[in-house]
Amino acid sequence: MIRQHFLRGESLLVRTLESLPSLRIAMEQLADESPALQALHHPGSGKALMAIHGSYREPWTVESPAREAGLSHSVFAQLFRELVSRPCGT
Structure with missing residues (x-):
């Protein structure tokens, strides 16, 4: 059970880290407008x-x-x- 929880958390972490470049780009675009x-x-x-x-x-x-x-x-x-x-x- 603990291992399954860890693997699900790891998957979430990987997805989060993969989204960071797009988050950075979105923040830069917002900065252009604000x-x-x-x-x-x-x-x-x-x-x-x-x-x-x-x-x-x-x-x-x-x-x-x-x-x-x-x-x-x-x-x-x-x-x-x-x-x-x-x-x-x-």
């Missing part, structure tokens, strides 16, 4: 948004997420505006 997903997908702004999400109760300034992203304040503000179509802090 400014928020584009921002999460970007290496700089994604780091900043994940830091904000992890510490949302902290008082954030534009400088804080820029620092998390490893970018200057002005570069981060411009990147954010380009990706989200809104200025930081709005």
Whole structure:
């Protein structure tokens, strides 16, 4: 009985792993249509948004997420505006 359960689970795992490339492609297509997903997908702004999400109760300034992203304040503000179509802090 345990072996049958393991084999069924293994089959599910194999099917799941086989679907990962199509899941990745679907997420990339969604990112093309969603400014928020584009921002999460970007290496700089994604780091900043994940830091904000992890510490949302902290008082954030534009400088804080820029620092998390490893970018200057002005570069981060411009990147954010380009990706989200809104200025930081709005």
